Amino acid sequence: MSTENAPQSMYRSREGLGVWEHRGKVAAVGIGHGPTSRRWDGKPDTSLGAISLIALRRAIEDAGVDPGDIDGLVMDEKTTTGAFWPRGQELPWDVINAYNTTDAPLDGITQLSAEWILKNMPELAGNRFTMYGPGCMSNAIVVAAQAIGDGLAHTCLVLKAWHNLPGRYYQTGANADDAIPGTAALRSVWGAPACYGTAIQFAEYCRKYGKNHDMMAPFISNSRRNGLRFPEGYWAQHRPEEITTEDYKAARWIAKPANLFDNDIPIMCSAAYLFTTAERARHMKQKPVYILGHASSRGQARSFIPTLDEVEAECAESGRKLLEAAGITVDDVSFENLYDGFPQFHQFHMEGIRYRGIQPGEALDFYQTDISITGPNPVSPSGGNIGSGRSRFWMHTDCIQQIQHRAGERQVTGVEPVIGVSGGPMPTGGNFTCWSATPDY
Amino acid sequence: MKQGVNPDDLTRPFWEAANEERLVIQNCTACDRLQHPPAETCSKCGSGAALEWKQMSGRGRIYHYGVVHDCPIRLLQEDQPFNCAVINLDEDPGIQMYSHLPGTPVDEVPVGAAVELVFDTAANGQKVPEWRVVTDN
Numbered sequence: 001m002s003t004e005n006a007p008q009s010m011y012r013s014r015e016g017l018g019v020w021e022h023r024g025k026v027a028a029v030g031i032g033h034g035p036t037s038r039r040w041d042g043k044p045d046t047s048l049g050a051i052s053l054i055a056l057r058r059a060i061e062d063a064g065v066d067p068g069d070i071d072g073l074v075m076d077e078k079t080t081t082g083a084f085w086p087r088g089q090e091l092p093w094d095v096i097n098a099y100n101t102t103d104a105p106l107d108g109i110t111q112l113s114a115e116w117i118l119k120n121m122p123e124l125a126g127n128r129f130t131m132y133g134p135g136c137m138s139n140a141i142v143v144a145a146q147a148i149g150d151g152l153a154h155t156c157l158v159l160k161a162w163h164n165l166p167g168r169y170y171q172t173g174a175n176a177d178d179a180i181p182g183t184a185a186l187r188s189v190w191g192a193p194a195c196y197g198t199a200i201q202f203a204e205y206c207r208k209y210g211k212n213h214d215m216m217a218p219f220i221s222n223s224r225r226n227g228l229r230f231p232e233g234y235w236a237q238h239r240p241e242e243i244t245t246e247d248y249k250a251a252r253w254i255a256k257p258a259n260l261f262d263n264d265i266p267i268m269c270s271a272a273y274l275f276t277t278a279e280r281a282r283h284m285k286q287k288p289v290y291i292l293g294h295a296s297s298r299g300q301a302r303s304f305i306p307t308l309d310e311v312e313a314e315c316a317e318s319g320r321k322l323l324e325a326a327g328i329t330v331d332d333v334s335f336e337n338l339y340d341g342f343p344q345f346h347q348f349h350m351e352g353i354r355y356r357g358i359q360p361g362e363a364l365d366f367y368q369t370d371i372s373i374t375g376p377n378p379v380s381p382s383g384g385n386i387g388s389g390r391s392r393f394w395m396h397t398d399c400i401q402q403i404q405h406r407a408g409e410r411q412v413t414g415v416e417p418v419i420g421v422s423g424g425p426m427p428t429g430g431n432f433t434c435w436s437a438t439p440d441y
Numbered sequence: 442m443k444q445g446v447n448p449d450d451l452t453r454p455f456w457e458a459a460n461e462e463r464l465v466i467q468n469c470t471a472c473d474r475l476q477h478p479p480a481e482t483c484s485k486c487g488s489g490a491a492l493e494w495k496q497m498s499g500r501g502r503i504y505h506y507g508v509v510h511d512c513p514i515r516l517l518q519e520d521q522p523f524n525c526a527v528i529n530l531d532e533d534p535g536i537q538m539y540s541h542l543p544g545t546p547v548d549e550v551p552v553g554a555a556v557e558l559v560f561d562t563a564a565n566g567q568k569v570p571e572w573r574v575v576t577d578n
Contacts, residue, residue: 169513170513171513171515175513175514175515176515177444177515178444178445178516178564178565179444179445179446179447179563179564179565180444180445180446180447181446181447181449182446182447182448182449182451182452182453182455182456183449183451183452183478183479185444185446185447185452185456185569186452186455186477186478186479187478187539188444188514189443189444189446189514189539189563189569190443190525190539190540190541191443191509191512191513191514191517191523191525192507192509192512192525192539193509193511193512193513194513196507196509196525199507200504200505200506200507200527203505203506203507204504204505207505207552252510252511253508253510253511253522254509254510254511255507255508255509255510255511255525256507256508256510256522256548257507258507300484302535302536302537303476303477303478303535303536303537304477304478304527304537304538304539305527305537307504
């Protein structure tokens with residue numbers, strides 16, 4: 001079975017589309033996570049495929065669904081955090097042969113196809129629909145929601161997994177070569193690391209609005225604190241370390257004004273959700289969390305790095321599109337879980353949707369107020385990537401769990417979690433979802 | 442030291458001009474619009490036939506900068522920390538180029554200052570456009 005990328009028509013990327021036609025008719029019910037690790041140890045039972053099978057089976061069990069009733073699978077085939085199988089290194093045949101394989105030897109190790117999943121989950125014999133939402137969980141969620149609304153599937157697994165291999169981040173491959181192709185050289189010959197573009201936008205933001213790097217400290221501390229309350233996350237599982245204001249200010253620079261804690265940590269991880277129709281969700285084990293709407297941004301930077309003006313315009317448009325799709329105003333939003341990897345663009349997302357009425361240039365002042373899960377203005381209660389490692393899915397898990405009142409120690413108490421928004425990744429290229437406790441809010 | 446550059450089909454005119462110490466940027470004659478990085482077609486009108494390479498004056502301004510302390514490129518790691526600025530071209534401030542700003546002390550970059558084109562030499566001898574802050578004298 002060949003799996004295609006979702007067509008652009010499944011993404012709501014234009015303004016003026018009105019309320020989502022399937023508002024409240026699609027729900028998330030089950031959640032499953034695989035174990036996290038910093039890097040793969042080379043064993044079959046910790047491979048990308050293995051942790052994804054765990055995540056999928058946990059989501060099915062959590063929802064209380066008969067696997068034979070599942071008829072859809074939406075996921076992202078690409079899984080790299082920046083790590084690629086080293087050139088010339090022998091393939092891990094013991095791991096490859098531990099599973100049912102596809103034509104791609106590294107399937108289940110450094111990539112993950114829908115075909116591999118279905119070959120290794122015989123209980124999904126009723127599956128009749130697969131599709132890729134390439135990029136991250138934010139894409140896959142949007143595609144799965146649209147697919148169910150459109151009737152392409154009625155009970156659909158949504159999966160995103162990431163692999164990470166031994167070795168330092170982005171230090172191998174072409175970056176270690178003496179020469180590179182001319183097209184790549186136009187960017188990389190100056191040696192800017194991944195966080196550089198966001199750091200430039202943040203620097204311009206600080207200049208424009210009279211803010212400074214230290215003002216990010218409360219957000220970073222709050223995010224890690226929330227992440228340490230996320231038992232599925234990397235830091236909670238392996239390194240329960242808070243980040244104090246002093247830690248943040250003293251951290252080494254990566255690309256000033258972005259320091260170590262302005263970057264997330266690449267990890268191996270996998271998460272799955274079970275989506276279904278609102279009608280079917282009523283009969284499942286967990287409380288349904290309804291999708292009121294989704295929206296996507298497809299901004300094009302004029303040149304290499306989106307300018308602050310481009311970022312602010314795009315985020316404002318994304319915010320308007322999401323609220324329009326959901327048929328709500330920002331005053332209806334109980335909490336936000338917009339993307340934070342890199343944390344220096346979290347404020348662009350927040351200001352774009354005008355969370356708690358904040359305007360461009362006000363988010364860093366907002367961070368100096370009570371943004372905790374116990375206050376009236378919770379910011380990133382998931383803790384995001386800073387709180388639990390690079391997954392781009394903690395924010396979505398948290399929205400579902402908060403509204404189900406299953407967020408455990410992270411449960412927000414200063415607001416009633418009725419409406420949550422999540423999404424990302426990039427300010428000029430992301431997918432956003434509005435979640436609700438009721439289908440007809 | 443900068444990594445060497447192996448010009449490919451798309452960027453060969455850019456790199457060949459650099460070796461002659463000229464800066465050329467792709468231009469769509471149908472839209473009268475510059476684009477950089479170059480592409481097979483104009484990002485505005487979609488035309489491939491209307492694309493040409495247009496020589497720039499070699500003047501620009503610093504949009505903003507970062508200081509790279511942890512560079513992923515092996516050959517540049519011995520130069521850390523170093524400035525890495527975004528330059529807006531005078532012909533069209535929407536067009537950006539990167540620069541190490543040779544001659545400007547690390548983290549003492551005058552944002553908004555005028556810069557002029559110079560050239561650096563990469564590991565394999567390829568010349569690379571660079572930018573230097575214009576001083577009054």
